[in-house]
Amino acid sequence: DAGVIQSPRHEVTEMGQEVTLRCKPISGHDYLFWYRQTMMRGLELLIYFNNNVPIDDSGMPEDRFSAKMPNASFSTLKIQPSEPRDSAVYFCASSAGQDGGETQYFGPGTRLLVL
Amino acid sequence: RKEVEQDPGPFNVPEGATVAFNCTYSNSASQSFFWYRQDCRKEPKLLMSVYSSGNEDGRFTAQLNRASQYISLLIRDSKLSDSATYLCVPSSGTGRRALTFGSGTRLQVQP
Numbered sequence: 001d002a003g004v005i006q007s008p009r010h011e012v013t014e015m016g017q018e019v020t021l022r023c024k025p026i027s028g029h030d031y032l033f034w035y036r037q038t039m040m041r042g043l044e045l046l047i048y049f050n051n052n053v054p055i056d057d058s059g060m061p062e063d064r065f066s067a068k069m070p071n072a073s074f075s076t077l078k079i080q081p082s083e084p085r086d087s088a089v090y091f092c093a094s095s096a097g098q099d100g101g102e103t104q105y106f107g108p109g110t111r112l113l114v115l
Numbered sequence: 116r117k118e119v120e121q122d123p124g125p126f127n128v129p130e131g132a133t134v135a136f137n138c139t140y141s142n143s144a145s146q147s148f149f150w151y152r153q154d155c156r157k158e159p160k161l162l163m164s165v166y167s168s169g170n171e172d173g174r175f176t177a178q179l180n181r182a183s184q185y186i187s188l189l190i191r192d193s194k195l196s197d198s199a200t201y202l203c204v205p206s207s208g209t210g211r212r213a214l215t216f217g218s219g220t221r222l223q224v225q226p
Contacts, residue, residue, distance in 0.1 A: 031212050042218040043159070043202070056213060091158055095212065102147060102206050104214065106158035 004107035018080040025094030033093040119217035144208030151202040
């Protein structure tokens with residue numbers, strides 16, 4: 001079975017550029033989560049969706065970050081403009097509501113480096 | 116107080132040793148708990164779920180102490196392949212699906 005798919009796996013960009021990260025959740029899962037992981041701050045929740053609707057975006061750092069989920073099989077996280085402090089690993093995870101929605105399955109992550 | 120506190124380690128143990136990690140949490144409403152394992156440069160993966168006082172899966176045992184608000188993970192007969200970071204994750208307890216991950220405890224099993 002296909003797990004959570006993320007693209008790109010690696011992204012190197014220059015400060016000020018727009019970055020778009022993509023995620024395809026596990027088929028049938030109705031929750032989707034975006035996390036950011038750094039050495040200093042660990043794994044932080046940015047935003048999560050239920051049935052394509054954003055439920056909690058309180059973890060989104062600032063207006064430069066935006067996330068969308070146009071359908072059940074696709075989500076994007078956009079950073080515009082990017083800054084060096086945005087360098088991190090960004091994970092997408094999904095879960096199925098019928099089992100309590102608490103077991104989350106993570107994608108392989110996108111390693112972002114902003115120069 | 117942080118929502119989840121873990122000793123970052125590293126715990127350096129020889130193969131075959133028994134090692135235990137503790138995790139304290141501040142949310143008394145948490146009903147379920149999870150241990151995730153994260154290998155270097157990889158994504159977190161679920162190791163074990165705990166819904167009552169504890170859970171056992173082979174060499175791994177998780178125990179929950181609700182009164183003291185801590186959960187432990189015991190690994191017996193450590194293998195080299197157990198080397199990883201172990202993340203403690205309590206549920207929100209409010210129906211909110213988001214989880215708060217601890218910063219993790221790093222384990223290094225040595226030959």
